[in-house]
Amino acid sequence: MTEAAFPILGAAFVLMCVLPLCSLLAKGVLWQLEQGERGGALHELDLRYAVLTSASVLPVVWFLSSGLHQVWSGGSALACLLDHGASEECVETAFFLLALIGLTALLAWPAWREHVAPPTASPDVNRALSDRLESIFTSHPALEDLRGRVRATCAPDFAIGTHGLFRPRVFVGTAFAARISDEMLASALGHESEHVRSLDPLRYVVLRATQAVNPLGRLLLAPHVARWHAAREAHCDREAVIRGSSPLPLAEAILQAARPSVREQVALGARDAVVLTFRVRMLMAFSERQPSRCCDTGPAVGQGVLLILVLAIVLPGQIGSTVLDTLHAGSEHAVHYFVR
Amino acid sequence: MSFRIRPGKRGIELRLHDLEAVIMEVVWSKRLTSFAVSEVLAELEKRREIAYTTVMTTVARLHDKGVLDRVRDGRRYLYSPKLTREQFLESTAWTVLDEAVGGQTAMAMLVDKVSEASAGELDALEQLIRQRREELGS
Numbered sequence: 001m002t003e004a005a006f007p008i009l010g011a012a013f014v015l016m017c018v019l020p021l022c023s024l025l026a027k028g029v030l031w032q033l034e035q036g037e038r039g040g041a042l043h044e045l046d047l048r049y050a051v052l053t054s055a056s057v058l059p060v061v062w063f064l065s066s067g068l069h070q071v072w073s074g075g076s077a078l079a080c081l082l083d084h085g086a087s088e089e090c091v092e093t094a095f096f097l098l099a100l101i102g103l104t105a106l107l108a109w110p111a112w113r114e115h116v117a118p119p120t121a122s123p124d125v126n127r128a129l130s131d132r133l134e135s136i137f138t139s140h141p142a143l144e145d146l147r148g149r150v151r152a153t154c155a156p157d158f159a160i161g162t163h164g165l166f167r168p169r170v171f172v173g174t175a176f177a178a179r180i181s182d183e184m185l186a187s188a189l190g191h192e193s194e195h196v197r198s199l200d201p202l203r204y205v206v207l208r209a210t211q212a213v214n215p216l217g218r219l220l221l222a223p224h225v226a227r228w229h230a231a232r233e234a235h236c237d238r239e240a241v242i243r244g245s246s247p248l249p250l251a252e253a254i255l256q257a258a259r260p261s262v263r264e265q266v267a268l269g270a271r272d273a274v275v276l277t278f279r280v281r282m283l284m285a286f287s288e289r290q291p292s293r294c295c296d297t298g299p300a301v302g303q304g305v306l307l308i309l310v311l312a313i314v315l316p317g318q319i320g321s322t323v324l325d326t327l328h329a330g331s332e333h334a335v336h337y338f339v340r
Numbered sequence: 341m342s343f344r345i346r347p348g349k350r351g352i353e354l355r356l357h358d359l360e361a362v363i364m365e366v367v368w369s370k371r372l373t374s375f376a377v378s379e380v381l382a383e384l385e386k387r388r389e390i391a392y393t394t395v396m397t398t399v400a401r402l403h404d405k406g407v408l409d410r411v412r413d414g415r416r417y418l419y420s421p422k423l424t425r426e427q428f429l430e431s432t433a434w435t436v437l438d439e440a441v442g443g444q445t446a447m448a449m450l451v452d453k454v455s456e457a458s459a460g461e462l463d464a465l466e467q468l469i470r471q472r473r474e475e476l477g478s
Contacts, residue, residue, distance in 0.1 A: 255462050280465045284472050
C-alpha cells in the first residue's frame, strides 16, 4: 500500500495541485501582459503563448527530469531509505515516472486526436483547384511558399483551414472556393500561409494538450486562451496584409467562412461575433493605412523558453531531488496518517 | 498610460491636448532623452511667449498620463519620453482601433459571453465592407 502511495498520489499531486498553482502564477503574468499598451490586443503574442503552455509543461518536465536523474543515478531516494530500509529495492520513483507519463499522455491524447485533416478530394477536383491556384500564385508571389501545399477537400461544410503538425498543408473546401472570388481566395490563402509559416497547427495542438493535462488550471487560464486564439487569428490577418493580401477581400472571405453553412471551426478563425467584428474593423482600417508589425519579440521569446526548458531538464540533476523526495515522503506519510 | 481619444483630431493630437502635443513634438524633434522643464521652455519661447508655470503644469500632466517618466534631480525633476514618436503613434492607432470596436473590452467579453455571429450580423459586416469599398472607390 505504502509503495503505491508515491506513484499514484505523487502524480496526482503534480497534476492537480502543482500545475494549477503554476497556472495561477501564469494568470498573474498574463494579466500584466494583457494590460500592455503597445500593440493593443495583439500585444506580446509569443510571450503569452509561452506563459500559457509553460504553466503545464515546466512542472511536468521538472518532475520527470528529477525522477529520471534519481532512477539513473540510483541517487538520493531518501524516503526509501527512511521508510523501507536500505535493504529493499526502491522502485517507487520509476513507477512515479510511469504514472506521471501515463496520466499526462492519457489526458493529452484527445487533443492530439482532435487534429484530423479532412479527406483530400479526388485528383480531378484537385486539378481544377490547382489550375485556379496557379494563376493566383503567379499574380501573388508572396504565396509562393504554399505551392504544392494546398489540397482540395470535398468534406461537407469545410471552408479553408491548415492541418498537419510538422508539415502543414492548407485544405480548401470546394464549395467554399466556388463561392468566393480569386482575390478573396488569394487573401484567405495569405492568412493561412502565416499559419503554415508559424506551424500554428502544432502550436494549437500543444496548447490544447497542455490545457487538457491541467484541468483545474484550464479553468483559470480559459479567458486568456480565448483571447490569445482570437488575437492569433487577427495577427495572421495583419501578417497577410503586410505580405500583400488585400484587406477587404480577406474580410469578405472571413465572413463567407463564418456563414452558418460552414461548420469547420478552423475556417479562417473563430465565428464569434465579437472577434469577427474586431477583425473586420481591423482589416477595414488596414484598407486606409498599411499595418506594420509591432512588439514582435518572437525570436527572443523562443530562445528564452528554450533556456528555461533546458534549465528545467538540467537543474534537477545539479541541485538534487529535494522536491521529489519531499513529494515522495509526503505521499507516504499522508497514507500512513489516513490509513492507520 | 490612460487616454481619451479626441474626436476630429489627427496624429498625436488624437491623444494629447494642443500644448501637450507641442511639447512632445519639441521633445521628439530635439531628441531630448532627459530634460528639465526649463529646456522645453527655452525651445517654446523661441516660438511664442509662454509662462514657466504653464509649461511645468503641462509637463507634469504628461507625466501623469504616462507619456513621460521622471526622476528627481535635486530640487527639480528630469523628464524622459517613454515612447518614441513612432511607437506613440503606433500605440495611438491601436487605441483608436480598440475604441472603434470595443477592442480589449470586446476581447475581454469572450470570457463570459461567446456568441456565434448570426446571419444578420454577418450581413451587417458585409454591408460595412461594401460601404468602405465605395468610399475608397470615390
